[in-house]
Amino acid sequence: MIEITIDDRKLSVEKGITILEAARRNGIKIPNLCFDKRLRPYGGCRMCVVEIEGGRKLASACGHPAREGMVIKTNSPRVRRVRQSVLEFLLVHHPLDCPECDKAGECALQDLVFEYGVPETRFTGERKHAQPDVRGPLIELISNRCILCAKCVRICSQYQGRGALGLIGRGFPTVVQPAFGEVLECDYCGQCIDICPTGALISKPYKYKARPWFLEEKENICSFCGVGCTLTLGIREGRILRSKGREGAGINDGNLCGRGRFGFDYIYSENRLRTPLIKEGDEFRDASWEEALTYVARSLSSIRDAHGPNSIGAIGSPRCTVEDNYMLAKFMRAGLGSGNIASSEAFGYAGALRAFSLSFGIGSNPADLASPLGRDVILVLESDPTITHPVFGLNILRAKREGSRLLVADYRETKLTRHSNTWLQLRPGTLVALLNGMMNVIMDRGLFDRDRVSGIRGFSSLEAVVKEYTPAMVSEITGLTGEAVTDAAVTFANAPRRLVIMPLAVSENNKGPGSALAAANLLILLGEEPSSLQVPAEYCNTYGMLEAGIMPRGGGMDVFDMLYKPGHLRALYIMGEDPLVSMPDSRKIKNTLRSLDFLVVQDIVMTEAAELANVVLPASSWGEKEGHFINAGGLRQRIRKVVEATGKSQPDWQILRNLGLAMGINLGAKSFQDITKEADDFIAGGRREAEGAPRPAFHPVAYEPEEPCDSEFTYTLVTRDVLQHSGNMSTRSEALKLVQAEAFLEINEKDAERHAISDESHIKITSRRGAVYLRAKVTDAVPEGVVSTPVHFPSGGINELTHFSGNTCSRLDAVKIERVK
Amino acid sequence: MFNDTVLKEIEGIKAKYPDRRSALLPSLYIAQREFGWLSREAMTCVARSLNLPEAVVRGTASFYSMYKHKPAGRHVIQLCTNISCMILGAGKLVDFLETRYGVPANGTSGDGRFSLVIMECIGACGTAPAMLVNTDFYDNLSEKRIEEILENYK
Structure with missing residues (x-):
């Protein structure tokens, strides 16, 4: 710390910071136009000039380091005069079109000119x-x-x-x-x-x-x-x-x-639901809340009475609030007596939770958005957090700027691979092999603390599995050189502070829970804590939804049984989710939904699944209701009602409470405060239960290839998020649609040439399950033999092509491609 | 894209600096040499080989007036017309270059052989008039001597 004086105030500030920073931290305002704390000092605008006692010239505060004993004046007449001139010069060129400028009223230049009272300029220019x-x-x-x-x-x-x-x-x-x-x-x-x-x-x-x-x-x-x-x-x-x-x-x-x-x-969105809808024949008709809820209540009651509570299932939503999801779980468990409560996260974050529990013996592992900072090596696995979690991604880029080594294992070029020190371009879905190979090298070279680790449960079986994954074998599977695998392993093992980042997304088919287990094995082998494995939950309330009880418990069915096996359920209640868009192998799901006796969809817009429903209930959206989201870091944040609800829509929790009443079930929750408190207590209880020191264990995973290509289906299809969208909700945004309005298929230049495909060509892609038509995007970002597409767009129907199986490494699909004439 | 030899040359420059941005100015010179001037294609090649955004490459290139921002002839003559050179007849030499070779001041000859840049003092006042042809220096110029010199630049 050093002592400086700013405007007669004696301050003690950190050594090495600039005068401007010292002033900012002490609430002293120095005007500026080119400073931002996220950026390196620029010294371009000269508005932040200050007088330093003993100095001949004025100094720009943004770039001038504060030194011991400095006496600084930030607002002397001389300083003010210079600033006035700076503004005067700027106004020679800057147009005075403030009357039609959107910025007027919150414009830094306008505010400063007002503050400094610049006279009519003496210059023309x-x-x-x-x-x-x-x-x-x-x-x-x-x-x-x-x-x-x-x-x-x-x-x-x-x-x-x-x-x-x-x-x-x-x-x-x-x-x-x-x-x-x-x-x-x-x-x-x-x-x-x-x-x-x-x-x-x-x-x-x-x-x-x-x-x-x-x-x-x-x-x-x-x-x-x-x-x-x-x-x-x-x-x-x-x-x-x-x-x-x-x-x-x-x-x-x-x-x-x-x-x-x-x-x-x-x-x-024009597609917003404004009133309850009841299907009559093949058409929906408007209904009142009373009529719709009575109908749903009567139908669910009679199905429960005839076939038992286990014939009814529900799907919760990572987009709905904690309160909404808690209420759905309560409606199902306490109201109907069914444990069939699940969500799309069975394909995403729930897999990560399972890995945390198996590997570390912990019930949760909240992500830390600041975790990349200060690490020596960051290993990002088949993901691009700058797309899935953009503001988290900024911290990865920042860590890299501040000296972290960034290793990115990804089949394709991304912003992160461009910024990486090493890009391990592996074949999609072969992550588990790479991780096993890295462990092989680490064990082989003794780069770990054997005495400490060999006592951990599962060590000998890990050793046995990993032994096979020599760099040469891994090279064959991943397409990386053996040297690259070895280098990555040695770099990672030798770094004192390491981090692995790998979001598991519902929409991605190139990794799975097995990949998370393999990553956990690597970290445990190196003596790392769970916090070194960063798997940020996918959506705004994925974390909160799962904590609020949206997961099958007590023998309840998961989505795999509910949605892919017709006959398991008679009735299904879907809240804020469109399984036909978000989950793989949508044809199977469609069959199941069609086979139901009764389907209720509660959502903010008309969805593909809602089209098949008997009753559609309009929910109020984000911004139209109160509640809480819990972010990937486990942080509970309040969301507010800032605008009026659309049409007759109601908050999801309220609809469920009223439905309960219509069925003669009192779910409590007289007010929003009640339900918030109850949900909060429930979550706090869950967190208390999950407390306890980690109990690490190795759960070795063998690499399993997924749906190999053959002479007919020659391409590997990888599904992946695009930056402008998040799930399929964002596809209702007119603004985001201006950037990306429909699905597309990325294909390598050379493959495109082979099929005479050019940018924007219509192509048909066929998998063993179905076919869809897409436009081509010819690019060198994906390698030959691999095609990639986002699943966000309901009209794209990508999930008609995809599948899932018991494979925990990936669920890649083999496809063929034809140009449509 | 650049051929392998050029890429290797650029790799060599990159290796000298901790930050690849530092290799930008020399790489632009190489691109200029390869393409004759800093065309869009040339700058894109630099951006790709240095893994820098195109906006950074163009932004940097456009700041410096001594890069060739327009297509130039195969050989660039830079002739001084400041005081010493002017007194010793540089003005006449400018006319000579135009009538003899068809290359106007700050322009390019129709056959694409020469570009002429009128430049400021090149520090040869004692032996004026003086010029550079590409990177070669010549002084004590006369019409005859220019003819002899330019014979070597086809």
Whole structure:
């Protein structure tokens, strides 16, 4: 610590920080236009000049380190005069089109000019008269307003790791634009919009929608991924018009991805359900709540009476609140007496939980969003967290910048592979072989503490299994060189602080619970704690849903029995989920749903599954109800009702309570506070039960190849998330659809050539289960022999192609491809 | 994309620095040599071989005026017309280059053989007028001497 004086205040500050940082930490405001705490000092705007006693010249506070004994004046007449001149010069060029600028009212430049009272300029100079670049889907560039602070350029390349914008040219004609003036194609995170101190980068969906001083700002937790960012929503006349990050608010501290920033408009989808619907013949008709609930109550009661409570099942939702899910579980268990409660997470995070329990003997292993920071080696396994959990992904990029070695094992090129030190490009679905191979090398070379580890349960069987996975054998399976496997193992084993990151997503078929077990084996072998295995839960409330009791217990059926084996169930209650889109092998599910006597779907929009339902109940969406989400880190966060409910929709928990009453079951929950408290107690009880020291054990996993290619089905299909979407809810967002509105198939250039496929060609892909038609995206990001597609889009029907089996390593599918003439 | 020899050359430059961005300026010179000027293709090749965003490459390239941002002739003549050279007849030499070789000041000859850049002092005032052809230096210029010199640049 050193002592400095700022504006007559004696301060003790950390050694090495800048004057600006020292001032910020002590609540002293130094004006600036090009500073952001996420970026390296730039010193471009000269607004942060301060006077240092004994110094001849003024210093820019953002780049000048504070030194012992420094006496600094941040607001002396000399400093103010210089700042006034800086602003005066800026206004020579900056247009005064504030009346039609979206930024007016919350513009850093405008505020500073107001504060410093810049007189009419003494100079005349050139102004830019370029047309705004309105070509991109979500972000508009208005270069006339740009003051060249380069914040957007820097956040894009330094922080987001993308580098879509550059400062092109030199001197006055410099413009911020994509490299060659092409249409901006980027992650569409919109961080550049928030960071711009003027109106040079603006959100297109929000353009001309409202003056900021008329916006009512309310904070809410994002409803997409498991990170649980805080959104600052701008609301006018009961409608959410924009979403932005605010420094200091929530775990994201000002960062947002494109889904959080632009995707909230799914709640305004035309497809929203406004009233209960009852199917008559093949058509739905509107019904009142009373009629619909009476009908559901009577049907469920008679099925339960005739076939027993086990003939009824329910599916919960990682998108619904803790309260909603708790109520569904209570309705099923306490109300109907059925333990058949499951969710799509059987294909995702529930597998991870099983691995945590088997390997570490723990009931939960919440992710830590800051975990990548300060690690020597980070190993990312067949995942791209910058897509699945974007704001978590930012910490991986940051760790890399700060010196961590980043090893990425992935079959395809991603943003992370581009930033990695080593990209292990393995064949999809062969992760288990790679991990076993790494353990083989570690054991072979004695890079672990044998005395400590050999006593752990399962060690000898691990040794026996792993023995076979010599680098040569692993090379054959994964396509990596034996050397690469050895290097990865040695690098990882020799690093003092290590981390493995591998989200398990419902929508990904290239890894499974077995992969998580294999990763856990590797970590236990090296004496690591559970916290070194980061498997962030997928959606906004995946974690909370499972904690609220949405998992089969006491002999209850899981989705595998409920949905893939017709005849197990007579009635099914689906809340906030569309298994026909999100789960594999949808044809089988469709058959099962059709075979039911009674299907209830409760959702915010009409879904594929709802089309098959007897009754459809309209639920209020995120933003229209109160509740809690629990993020991937186990953090319980309040979500707020910020706008009125759509039509006659009601919060899910309320619908279930009322349904209970209609069946003569009192589920309690007179008020929201009641149900919150009850759910909270339930979760706290579950957490207490799960407490206890980890009891590690090895559960060796052998690599099992999944559905091999043959002469007919020659390609391996990998399903994978895209950045603009999260599950299928985001596909109802008009804004996100502007970037990606339909499914596509990525295919390698050489394979495309072989089939005479070009970009946008229509192609038919066929698996052993079905066929779908997609547009091609020719790319060198996927290797030859592999095709990749996102499953988000209901219209894509990708899950008609996919399958699942008992294989815990992966559930890859073999497909064939034809060009459609 | 660059051929293997060029890629190896760039790898060699990359190896000298801890940060691959440091290899950007020299790599741009190589691209310029290979493509004749910094075309979009040339900059894309640099971006790919250094694993840098195109916006960074173009942003950097466009900052420096001494890269060739337009297609240039096979040989670039840079002739000084500052005071010493001017007094000793550099102006006439400019006219000579245009009439004899068809290369206008700051332009390129129709046959693509020469580009002429009028440049500032190259520090040869004592032996003015002076010029650079590509990277070769020549002084004490006259029309006749220019003709002899340019014979070597087909």
